[in-house]
Amino acid sequence: MDQAPALTASQSDVLPQEENGLPLKVKLRRAERMKKIRAMALIAPLFIFTLLIFAIPIGIMLVRSIDNPEVVSYLPNTKVELDKWSGEGMPPQTLTAIFATDLVQAYHDKTAATVGKRLNYDVSGMRSLIMRTARKFKSHVPVDATLDTFVKADKRWKQEKYWNALKRASGSLTPFYLLSAVDKKIDDKGDIVNVSEGQAIYVNIFWRTIWIAGVVTVISLLLGFPIAYLLANTSSKVSNTLMFCVLLPFWTSLLVRTSAWVVLLQKNGIVNSSLMNLGLIDEPLTLLFARPGVYIGFIHLLLPFVILPLYSVMKSISPGYMRAAESLGAHPAVAFVRVYLPQTLPGIGAGGVLAFILAIGYYITPALIGGPQDQMLSYFIANHANSTLNWGLASALGMILLGSTLILFTIYNRLTGASGVKMG
Template identity: 75%
Template sequence: MEQVSTNNNNQSEGLAQGEDEIPLKLKLKRAERMRKYRAMALIAPLFLFILGVFAIPIAIMMWRAIDNPEVVDNLPQTAIELSNWDGESTPTTALTTAFASDLVKAYEDKTASTVAKRLNYDVSGMRSLVTRTARKFNSTQPAMATMDDFIKADKRWADLRYWQALKRASSSLTPFYVLNAFDMKINDEGQITSVPEGQAIYTNIFWRTMWIAGVVTVGSLLIGFPIAYLLANTSSKVSNLLMFCVLLPFWTSLLVRTSAWVVLLQKNGVVNSTLINLGLINEPMTLLFARPGVYIAFLHLLVPFVVLPLYSVMTSISPAYMRAAESLGAHPAIAFVRVYLPQTLPGIGAGGILAFILAIGYYITPALIGGPQDQMLSYFIANHANSTLNWGLASALGMVLLVTTMILFSIYNRLTGASGVKMG
């Protein structure tokens, strides 16, 4: 009897242990799942922030570069008839009637000006042509409009290029703005061609932007490298004072710093007066509203962005490398070039790419200090977005800068690696 009861007790304990093992596994899985949920909850605010202020705006910008809703939304019947028109023969009565009907409705809905503005981007003069025709048809209310009715409203409708421009704009998506950003267009035959030489501006502006940013980047590296070297290899007291001087510009508004250079670089300003008093020049130099002034102001803005990554890399380089090279007989200059300088390449790359990307995006500095021949691509993006309200072209030009930035960063990442820069 005792043996039977012992066996029963053992079996009961085994069952209890088995029952305990199953809930324990479930508890471990549940705990692991909750740990993942907590980690995702911690990351969620940052993810939503990046999504809201970075990813979504960029996606909207890229969409606006190819979006073309004006004709499709405001002239729906015309868009259908234009898709059936070959673009070479005289517009059919069905097309002219649909166009007249849509124009009258657009005039009543006060959207005719939107269509006219979009078509004027393609062919100059279409703004007045469309609004004038819409006004006349709104007063006459033709039941069936023919080509003769359009010519009576305005003789320019006899020219097929206005109808062809209307057909090119009748799609909901268009490469018009992107091609315009590269000084190209779609001609009346539907072929991609370059715009006339007198109208080609954005390619030259793009290369001007790259040149100015490149010169400023090289200058910032030449100025920032000795400063970073001194910061990393001097006493802490001197290093703290120098770091304060490097960070001081960050405590002042970009607009204020740029405006200060307007005062300093005038012909009778501090810079010219100082150079004349020192006997370095005999007459004032043209620094304001000229390329030299743009370079000077850019260097003032971008040198701190070069110094900081260089300093972070230089502080991680042990002085023992230079001492070892010199103890083996290397001249200090040769030891610096062959031992120390290669170890600073990640900082040079990081500072250089940061300065270059910032330079191609600034527009306040060249707008206030530069002349007409010193304006960069970012100035025209701001101008189209705020003044001419040509958001499609502004988005296309912005996309050009975005792609350029991504290519440059990819090259930098391939050459040095994103993990090349070590903080401290």
Template identity: 50%
Template structure:
């Protein structure tokens, strides 16, 4: 910029060309294009491996193709149906025809599985009905289906088909916050023995908060020491921080299992010292999970803090002390506020990583320590209910984004910019 402007000024005086402003704008545009092409590969990469998968995952949480795609005629026949009485013969006929056509194919299993989520027992209803089809020539479908299973003579299965028949659904998203739509179409809270995700989300937040707090309390002194020791000792300390950081998380978790178990090193030491008579339960509870998570996440707190502290000139503290401010007060009033960006960055990093933690609580905790990602994995791997997994992911993502917005509004760098203005 500075190098370009004098030459530009020189040219203006000799030749009548587009105004300086225009050429400046053109030069800037060229520069922007250059930068643009430089970051293009990264942008494409992010789009391809980050934005696109997340977006397609999110769409999974509202997709509802099973009934919509496989029973179109039945749904058409049910379109005008008010849901108060057993539907007309046309609906029975359409359903019988479509179930028969889909018999033995994955389509029928998909329909059955989807309807079973509306009401347990509908899977076998669909399978059983399909097995007993086709109808005899000219036989009325209604009486035939009711003969196969008398539930067809009630409104509930038909309501379930109609309810689950739209191409998109809020079913999974609602279930992810312990809500569901009842037969009347109202949103209702799940019964207490089934409600779990709101509690788990709160627990995820709470445990992340505790771990972040512990990381701050432990990481701050370490970072301070590292930043203020002579370089040689500081580097040695740095290696101690980084060594575990380079070790696989799984290895470290396994090591904690060995250390924390009832007959592990820590309990043996405690008993040998006479501090306790029976082993202290450290594994498969909150304590163990906190210990391991803090251990794993500590470097993410220490490193941002260290980089910020390294940039704080010792002159400020010296000045404060020499002006008569007591050491602790000068630390608190002069040094500490300057480390806030580090605390903010480290805290946010640790907190957001905590929110998605899976393997550590899964291996070191009991069921009461599992966070939201455990349930995402459960639905992905165990029951293959990807709609539910996607919905829970969406809830977790939304919660994290809200948190990030709060952070950047009140604590982040932009917040300071707002204040400065």
């Protein structure tokens, strides 16, 4: 029989690389591409959830902090004339005539109150001025209204500050809310200046928020460190019991836990009664609706968030390090400070940052337990969003709070990264 011709060396190299007519290299690329697609499909739900719950709301908040639609949307012709006007002196007759027409139309459309409310944020009394003028013009619509026409409707139109406020609000975007959040404003000359002393509140509130959160974080770390150390180095039975006590507060809502302190911290409450029975104090302490009560309530809420990261890090530290240091002649206290404590720094940093970020965002605790001088920035954000409905200022304050949080996280990330390099 005829034998098949032997394969040449080049043919034997090519055939193992092909299967079903496709080179092996192509099949490997397809396999890698399918792995990437499967990996993206697995993380897609988490990405979409993060986008919907976190990224989009932050984007909306950023837009609302600079959005200025009232004059642009409800006084469109007036906005065009305001752009032509330099803002110096009193407005020209072309502006007053078109403004009167737009104002009457806005009154019929029930949007004049929205315009007045926005202008009132800038100059007090603008809402009543806008509504009063619109009502007078509605009954007798002025034709080619002049400045005198407006003055007859309300004498306040003689003052330039009201026309300047209208000019400042004529843009679709504005720094007004962001400036207000840091106690600044744009004056009639277009310069950025400080607001009056009686209106300058938000910078002080911001530093008060940072101070309260910082104090609470430090105290929580001081209290949480020994508890976490005990959890990590005691027997399993004791550790499980202590862990149950640490996690027990999570079984009740934040509002219930905070409300409980209202009962405990009263002048005739359990805390004061116990201290008096022990002879530690002669008269009840002022704990409720005061700064001490805020500290106590915050520490109770945040202590588990400090303990758990510390416990996680301490559990991974081998006890052999301490024994080795002591066997080399180090005093137990020295060995603890120089050997054990540096290894817990990641847990201290994580617990501290977590507690600080949560503290600056809470507003229920100081609202229920604290007094007027104990309210934090988050309280005013909630107040403007829910009560005064000043969404622009609420968003601006939220951006400041978010920015400070990001700065803190960046600093923490840099420090922990640097420490990691050094220890490595």
